[in-house]
Amino acid sequence: MSDKLLSPRELRVWHAFKLMGEDVLTRVGRDISDATGLSGSEFGVLSRLAAIGKGEMRQQVLANMMGWDKSRLSHQLTRMKARKLIERRSTGNNTVLVVLTRLGQQKLDDARPIHAESVRRNLLSRLTSEQIDAIVRVSNILGEDEDE
Template sequence: MTIKPLSPQELRVWHAFRLMHEDVLARVGRDIAQATGLSGPEFGVLSRLAALGKGEMRQQTLASMMAWDKSRLSHQLTRMQERGLIERRRTDGKTVLVALTKLGREKLEAARPIHAASVRRNLLSRLTQEQIDTIVRVSNLLGEED
């Protein structure tokens, strides 16, 4: 099967999409790291555990929510466990629960206002309401299953 390469216009759209995403995430992650010592991925794990799992959830569920493969999540959780941010425990032979520690909760609470301010500064304040609405519509469209 021969696949037609992306046209110059299609490449511009693809690169613009990726660069926008990567740039904003990098700036927000840098702000969080400078203020709290948490990396962007650590903040992502901690915030999902707190908001969606009430402080704990199955490791496999967390991997799905993060859209990470098992190996990437496992390595990330090992680093976070070594730093005292989370703990993992087996509930039966196969299920692993990931839970926030007291330190993890404290770091997350310190990072939340930094995250909010950074998202506002690096994304929301740079856009009109119409542009924000468009991003939300496009995101919803792209998130739909085929």
């Protein structure tokens, strides 16, 4: 590991990258919350359950998809279960299934158009087609495994 600190230019890039994502995510999350009462994290869990898991998913798989540690997801799911957005079902073998409830699906259905409009307003409409393509290219590069 290097002891060399980031240069001023490297710091500018790092801060721009962080602030860009945080700002857009905060705005979109606020729009969803104001309109539906769902937090951005709840929307993320519900949308993954619905789209990828077809309404249910193993808790560990969901944690991996969210990029969250087991504890963070467990606390989030406890809050969501109390709000009747999800159910947890033990299937034995230390496996827990997270299941989308009817209320969770309804809240997600209510939030999706808000999410779409907010993403368009807070991100897509503010960028040119070329800038959007550049973000996608950078994301693909950063998403690659360094070992490959």
